[in-house]
Amino acid sequence: MANTKSVVFHVDTCMGFLASRSGYSSGEVQERKCSLRDVRKIYASRVAAVDDEAQKRILFLEAKLSSIEQKTASWSNKEAQWKKMEAELRLEVNKLKKKIADMESMAMSAQRNSNVASQNQYIHGHTNYQEHHGHATSCSFRHQGDLLVSGGRLFDIDGGRKVVLLARRLSGVGGTFVLTQMSLHSGEIDDILLPPTTRAIKDLHLSPHNNGLAVFGSLGKKLSVISLESHNTVLSYDLPAAPWSCSWDPNSSHSIYAGLQNGMVLVFDRRQTTGPFASLTGLTTNPVHTIHHLSTNSTPTSDVRALLSASSIGLCQWNINGSEGSPSLISETGNPGVCISSSYCPRSDHIVASYRPRVGGSSEDTVQTQPSLTQRGVNSNGVDGFHVSLKRGGGDSYYQKLSSTQAFVDNIRLPRTAIIDFGEGKNQQLFASCDESSRELVLQDPLNFAVSQRFPMWSHLPLQDVKYAHVNGTGLLGLLNDEKLQLFRNGSP
Template sequence: MYFQAAAWSCSWDLQNSNYIYAGLQNGSLLVFDVRQTVRPVNSLKGLTCNPVHTIHSLLHSSTHLPGVRSVLSASAIGLCHWNFGGAEEGPFLVPQTDNQGVCISLAYSPSSDDIVASYRPKVEMSNMAFTQPSLTPSQVIGQGIQGSHIFYNRVGSNCFQKLGSASANVNDIRLPKKSVIIDMESQNRLFASGDEVTCELILQELPSFAVFQHLKIQKQHICDVKYTHALGQGLLSCLDEDRLQIFCMKLS
């Protein structure tokens, strides 16, 4: 497969498993068809050159546009909505997602159309010239600063509604910050994300962001977080640089 730039993210299409989406370092999005992999079937330029760090294929219901496949992506500027199979393809910047700070994470639940985007503060650069100081190991790794989680819900085919927000301890350097929305049977939906200060995986109820549980992890930097459920229990996995931790959640 030929890429215009390094790939940062990918996602299978939830409507048609023949299609794969890839988000590139230069902000572009490629669409591949596994039935013919010589080249992408579509290539769209992004709104900026910021890397597309997260992609989620959106699940369409009967109330959404028939025949249209949709993707929600995240880069530093915020969230972008892309449509395929229709006259308009995008990307379209989701309103009010570009003024929260630097977007570092995106979680999506296909069953509920719930979305949680995480942000860190923007660094304002002055016009004064300065020299780059030597960095200590802790500065290279990054440290925790206060950011935010913003809860959205998709209403209709192209509308997104903000439903809540909460403060969060995020990393001041690293991108992206992985997170996941957990659909619990007979319970509220949960949002799982890493806390850069306490070195924990925090589970919060949606839409209130009330803390549900603290899970201790081995290291601050989380490479990925995934959730699945089977045989009456849920499995929450947390991957850091050199180990995988799995937490068992009993479903009632």
Template sequence: MSCIKRWLQQRKNQGKCPQCNRKCTLKDVRKLFASRLVAVDEESQKRIRLLETKCASFEKKKADWSKKEAKWRKIEAEMRLKVQQLKDRTTHLEQKIEDFSQGPSCSVSADRDFRRKSVSGHKFGSMFCRQGSSPCFMLQKELQVDGAHLFDVDASNQILLIARTLSGRGTKHILTKISLIPPHEREDILLPPTINFIKDLHISPSDGSLALFCSLRKDLSLFSTESNNVILAYDLPFSAWTCSWDLNSSNYMYAGLQNGSVLMFDMRQTKGPVKYLKGLTTNPVHTVHSLLHKSTLPSGVRSVLSASSAGLFEWNFEGADEVPTLIPETEKQGVCISLAYCPSSDDIVASYRPKVETHNEVAISQPSQTPNVIGQGIMGSHVQYKRAGSNSFQKMASTYATVNQIRLPKCAIIDLEEDKKLFASREEGACELTLQELPSFSVFQRLNSEGHPLRDIKYTNAVGQGLLGCLSGDMLQIFST
């Protein structure tokens, strides 16, 4: 600026711009301010950028190695756990083999020791057991299964199959397989989204690799426990509440529908049911049992026993008359809420709760009601029948019982040695699983069921040992003789 000023003052009115050579005075000059300029060392900048790139590369490699190290540590921990589980299983199986080789007395003693270890840390499951020749049930294992509502046991392969529903970000319907052999490995199988809430579940009694279940989405599905896939699915006209396998042929299956009908399926025919029989009422069929073939039935006839709130019905498929028959007197006991069947002896036990009074009239032969506390149950009854032939059932005994006011409870008949039969059901008043001798209905044993609602109960005989499964809340208890 000082140079420009001196240049213009020397020439006074004749001053010219040193840039464009036009006339100008000092008033025409405008000062432009800019930031300070710094000379940059290009070589240093290049070196800095190179070093920064190398540092970033080293940091990335370090992070990758840290992830790999954490992954290998996790794999190592899993392998250690797997090895320990295999060691435990080997020890358990070796002990079992040794026990069986040394005779029954040693086997019973070792089994008692194993059960004592299994129930450590849990509340003891046997509250009361009548002394006698028949073996009592002891708590063998408790398994936490969140969202479980149904299960079945594959005795041949020592596997539990459990239907579960998990809520959260979208409802998930899952089948869980759990091994009955320590360390009780489990596997979750996510079912297709087309399958809704599972209403009934049964493993094939002749082929443990197949399971049958029905859902509220109006379908009946055949599931392979080997491939963990639904291999066959039937569309139904109405929702199925129950299903079962035929006890005389492994190819046939049955489903009881919401409209009171019963369908028969042949897995060799994939299009649909081979028989669709309408019921005498439109009450939903909540239980279906295939009956063992009797000599009194014509060849090829398949007999099925069903239960609805209206009573018990027998269906004869492939017979001359396929109209269902109401078993006499079963409709007069009240509202039928459950049905258990023992194929080996043809014993049947149906549970009832009182009918709702209409116009101040009470149905005949109903147990008198007593004041109830909400959630404590209501006074109902258990009635034992015995199958005597085609469309013939004899009433053997009955007893009063505290039953659920709302739910359709599960029950089972246990076939023990020396032709002793036990009826297993939930006693709502005492909140426990009660085993009663048949036909007297005298209490044989009481089992603690954790005070939660009973969701499912199954009995099976595996490797000479009676296994009783009880699903209460999210806890599955396994009792053994």
């Protein structure tokens, strides 16, 4: 019906058009006959039928396809991440299995070594580990208590204030360091937060002047003095290189010393806050890992300050006059290897230096960082080294070698040692070090290295630090590893 109306419309239109051209009305034109040549073709525009429902369905399906493609890409990325995590977990499992095997092997080794270790005695509920050889100093350290820590690295004891200060590394990759203060009287524990630029703490010492201050050096190239009362940083010096060691001057509360990674020694006066009072160049550019202020008993004049430093080449004495000074190598130790630790007793002027072999027997004065060929066992942490005992006195830079002994020392780390001084009127000292073969802390006479007492280490973790102080009239010995601070109290030496 629609097509018929369309045809009629076009015919009427055509008749009107012809009438207008000939001057007749449309009624008159209809009465005339038309031939084929009078018919003209009229072209209409193309008409397309639109289905709205079909178009909507097409758009919906296209959107759904795009969503599915996005989800597929997301799941593919997650699958790749899961495969990576699975590989990392497998690697961690393998590491843990190896660590367990190493611990079992060390436990078996410790069990074998226990046959030659000292017998355990229990006195008044405390464990007493003791062994005597020759004419060693008699001592009786008893277990006093433990403090669980996390990431223990260094510590010091202030006997007068009854305070322990620890430097800890917080867990996690790139973990920052924090200072933890513990009261030996009340057991109260406080954490002292440090600036994020502090980085690893290499050395830490409480002031011997009972002023509540502590000095520490960090790899952030800073030497800092902090107050234990306010927990604030009193002074912070920017250094040309990272400090590896520091110490107080027992004769002056204002003087501080620092040994740097590049072999230099700096002298500071706390009243001069802009920088060091003196900057002294060492014999080598190797790190100064230990520094002590020498007593004035045998110093040439009262105007000269003497320092004892230790680096890989050995022991050096620095005679500082004003802002000038130069080191001299102490050759009395001979050439036993790479110096990895030194301990000093100010009252008796006794010194004990520890050495390990050089890599491949080389004469280069570099710190060994690889196991020696003389290493005992695959899972051992040590190598055959030496302890050398010296006594200072009799004039400028005069040292007498007393004795030496073989020792099984750490093959990579720079171990901490100490000389225990029992105080005035007793004239007795002991040298404390870790025997890596038996995993024991050994107390020896620094004169002849006769063994006085042994402390079996409570775990496979390496000994991080050892300190001794007088607290409440008795001696307190502390041993620190990554997880625990053990305290031992001395009886009657």
